[in-house]
Amino acid sequence: MLVPGKIQHIICTGNLCIKEVHDYLKTLCPDLHITRGEYDEETRYPETKTLTIGQFKLGLCHGHQVIPWGDLDSLAMLQRQLDVDILVTGHTHQFTAYKHEGGVVINPGSATGAYSSITYDVNPSFVLMDIDGLRVVVYVYELIDGEVKVDKIDFKKTTTTTAH
């Protein structure tokens, strides 16, 4: 399903652990953004990253720095700190997506379904974002019981960007 050429950017929250995975992701798309996770051997990944795609500002962070892990309010703090519309974090190995204060907080889950100490029954999942002008369509791909299930969520950016 992941064929090169269809995806323009890859945003990865971290914990790739080894270089081979990094190289594989590079084959899918040359534009790769990664932040450092706690098990990454590559020390030069940043802790957080921000980038702009289309009309949206995206923020990236692994999430083990935000305590409590996976807490929406704390993540919202980080979102305000980075001043982004879409915040992408990980670490919990569970997919979540919140609309919060005019922005979106997405946790794509674990792409490999790796073990997590805080989540039972990890299903491999990833998220595909289709950014089109002021509209983002989020496709969630989850591997449940051997089958790929797809879900879709729509987000529209409101023009008011003033943060409180």
Added chain:
Amino acid sequence: MSESIPRLESGGSSDRRRFEGLRGVQWRLDLGVIPAAPSSSIDDLRRVTADSRRRYASLRRRLLVDPHISKDGSNSPNLAMDNPLSQNPDSSWGRFFRNAELEKMVDQDLLRLYPEDGSYFQTPGCQGMLRRILLLWCLRHPEYGYRQGMHELLAPLVYVLHVDIERLSQVRELYEEHFTDKFDELSFHDNDLTYNFDFKKFSDTLENGSSQENASKVRSINELDPEIQKIILLSDAYGAEGELGIVLSEKFMEHDAYCMFDALMSGVNGSVAMADFFAHSPACGSKAALPPIIEASAALYHLLSTVDSSLHSHLVELGVEPQYFALRWLRVLFGREFSLQDLLAIWDEIFAQDNRKMDIVAEDDEGSSFRILSSSRGVFIAGIAVSMILHLRSSLLAAENATSCLQKLLNFPQNVDLMKLIEKARSLQALALEVNTSTSSSSSGAFVQSKRMVGRGHSLSSDSISPRTPLNLVPDSYWEERWRNLHKEEELKGGSLQKQVSTKKKGWSEKVKLSLSRTESDPSPAKAENIKKVTRTSVRRSLLEDLSRQLGSDEGAEKRSSHQIGGQKDHLSVKDDLARSEIHNEFSCADEERRLSANCGSEENSSIFSDPVSPLSGPIDHENDSEKSSVVSNLSLDEHDDQLQSTGCTVEDSPLPVSDVPDNTSLKSEPNNDPAGKAAIGVKERRPLSGKFQWLWKFGRNASAEETSNKEESPEASKSSDVETIYHDAADHSVIDHSISSGGIKGDSIDGNMIGSLRNLGQSMIEHIQVIESVFQQDRGQVGSLENFSKNLLVGKGQVTAMSALKELRKISNLLSEM
């Protein structure tokens, strides 16, 4: 925008040039987008225009897909299928990505289209329009895809439409009163909700207005210049089909351009379809297996050779292939060689020519060997090209190598006198028409000749459904697969015997057959190998059958051609053998399919026959089942029958004609095309058996010095004019001679079983001969119903020879039974 080049009077087609001043409309007329008949009224034009625009609009709606537009839940399809990463080809995302790729290719070309400053083509509106048109056309014609050059064909079409619109706005300014809605001499303005006009003033103006002014204002439309009249009528918003029918409409420029482009590319059932020039593979209708652009380039050279042979030979000597420059010339219809205005004039002339296929009074399918030359438009295009070449004559003759020639040809000078060029093209047109009719008799050009041969083969083998395989060896796995397919079929469907095609290409089929037969010529004598042998032989048979099937048409053609050439006897005789063996195989394969149990029989048959037939092959294991032996003998007899009657059996769908075999005989002057007719009746049942026999026969033949024996037989056979039967006889004789001789040699090696089976074989042979004879009686009455191939057969003679062949068979069977 001014048309500085006066239009030449074009022959007698002046009635088609209704819209001299409006190129857009004129070209639409010429290309067939709007009806060309002089009787069609403006209303008709409007209706047709409106229809074509509707079609385009619906096409656009259908094909330009935007997967984002599915906001409401009801619209969005199954997400599992329709997500962006879906590999499902049906998903709208898949289509979106494919379209995006196509668009990227198109954009690459569009950016470089007429890039000079102020160019109309680089405006974003125009670019968007061009992009959409090209995209939709390519989506609609996926077999062509997008090729560079299509955008250059489209650009002038859009340009002339644009020019027309500009003309319209000019006229609008001048003759405003005809375009605006005026009632009571006052025009309604949108912001006038009530009209409070001054009656007094109005009446004053009426009275006081100068006569001239009045006259000019009140002028009715009929008094206007006819050209202006036309323009007004064509842009009338109240005519037929309303606004959609406004022929000169800016709003629907994209629709019109698409229709013109489509008409140009497809040729509208004419002879010259531009899309052909972009195709890589040969057109299905073409006689030669050449891409159309190559064929057209060759046509150019052909025309040049008749006009100016010294220049032609000079170019050929230097090795300047026509397609080096003609590709560009033809693909964009000289778009790159001339400036835009000049190009418009040339296209005027080209489109004015009729694109219908002309009836070339020449030999049937050999005439009009150049597709481009079979319509006057195509001929004119060729004429222009040749006149361009002639324009450069002196510099080309002076050039010493191909590179400089091509340089000159590809950098055509800008300031060319177009009038002269077009005049010359016209004169060449007449010449080319003559040339085309006599092309069939000329044998210039290798491909023409080969085309003829192929064509002949085709015409003869038109009944056969044998697939045409390329002349190269097929890998083994392919054959295995065929075997598997064959093995699945339980029943032969070949109820109707295919008429044999006498012309087939021998070529590689011969080689393959030879190799296959050679490999088979040593069947293992071990009895224990029954099954294996069966498998092997059946495989071989099926393989050979496939061979024969596929080679059928090839064989026929090649044999015929070699025959025509008066080919080598040896070659032919070998081919005969091969053909026969092919046929045998065919039959044997068919047979197998019919009776699975017959496998053993066939094996036995083969073994039995291989004994008498090929002395080298040891006694093959055979089950001395009388049934089987009779089956075997049936096979052999069938084979004989078949060969005698030269019936073509179609095992599955291959029309391998038995008559092929006889045809190959070099002695025979008449290719025997239709042996099939003879054995039409009784062959079916005998087919399976005979197939095996033939297969064995082939082995025997190959193993022995068949050529020599054939030669011996040939003199004998020459008495009869019936090729196949003679050949058949010859074959029989040779085979039987061999068998007898080999029998004598190997007599001691044959065990009792073998002899017994041979006796049985002889018996069954006799039976079958009787059957054949009865069939002959029937066949006599059926001669008339044979296909055209059979016309060549002198059936009466054939019957006679068949009878004599049967007698020979009797002799053989007697011999066998004696053994």
